Amino acid sequence: MSVTVKWGRERLAFALPQPDTPLAAIRRSLAEYTGLAAFRLIHGGAVLADDAATLRQCRIAEGSVIVLLPTAAAPAAPVVSDRPLQPLGLATEESAVLAAIHTELASVRSSLAPDLNDLLARAQDAPSDKREYLRLGELLLQSLLRLDGIAPERDWHTARKARKDAVKEVQALLDCLDDTIAARKAAGLH
Known part of the structure; x- marks a missing residue:
């Protein structure tokens, strides 16, 4: 399942795991890649706040777009990793x-x-x-x-x-x- 994460001007395309994967796993992967400690994820106009919710429950499917918004606690100019995005080790x-x-x-x-x-x-x-x-x-x-x-x-x-x-x-x-x-x-x- 391929989705896009919009982060400022960046557009990150990556594969997601099974629909029963909790949102927390996606959040950890994005935090590692972006270097951000605090951010919000928005999908379909709703803030994804429940990290225990599954991708299916969040209605994240093929072609979905997730917006990543750093919060005030996040560094102003995070350094993007120079390696390709590897959420949950699946980019291999x-x-x-x-x-x-x-x-x-x-x-x-x-x-x-x-x-x-x-x-x-x-x-x-x-x-x-x-x-x-x-x-x-x-x-x-x-x-x-x-x-x-x-x-x-x-x-x-x-x-x-x-x-x-x-x-x-x-x-x-x-x-x-x-x-x-x-x-x-x-x-x-x-």
Whole structure:
């Protein structure tokens, strides 16, 4: 079961254990990964306060989004672990790594690719805002870095191929943006 945890600007994709797993196990895993001692978890508009409640009782299922909000007792700027998220030791499973890759690529396809296509369509006609080019370039680069942070095991051929294909797809979008910027500069439009 793959879910997304929103933490500020971060989007963490990971696999969850069985539906009868208590929320406390998820909270411990996120605390270890983020370095936060105190935070709230919100799902479906409700604060998840009962750590004894199971994932089923919290209605956390495939594709759920959980928001992680640090509380006042939490450090202002927690240091994110440099290792991939491994809740409950399950990220060692190839399916969890595949879920993280697919989540990142789906995010690029749903939010960045349409913005890029719109920007490129407008680029032919009139001067455009340089900030939009920079924003998209930065977001695509961040996506590449997140994909680079996903490290499938050597013998996980499916996950390694999925990561390689995802990197190629995001890099192609970034290359297209860079080519458009170069062409606009050459034409004196940028």
